[in-house]
Amino acid sequence: MMQVKLFDCEHEQDLEEEMNEFLGGLGTRDVIDIKYHIAAIGEADDEQIYCFSAMVLYVK
Template structure:
């Protein structure tokens, strides 16, 4: 059965660490695909906020 795992972090390195930790428990052949997205938002007072997210599709 194909499953998905969603990740959402404010920092790129945090996302990388979380995904690598998750993937370390899977075999290579279990991974179907990984989708990656970045969103940038401007808050009040010109503060820019980034959202790094990914979806890992895998076979359980």
């Protein structure tokens, strides 16, 4: 059965760690696809907030 796992982090290193931990429990043939996205949101005080997200499609 195909499954989806979503990840959403404020820092790219956190996303990398969470994904590596999850992917470590899967076999290489279990992963179908990985989608990656970055969003930047400007704040009123000229500070930007980043959102790093990914979706893993895999077979369970």
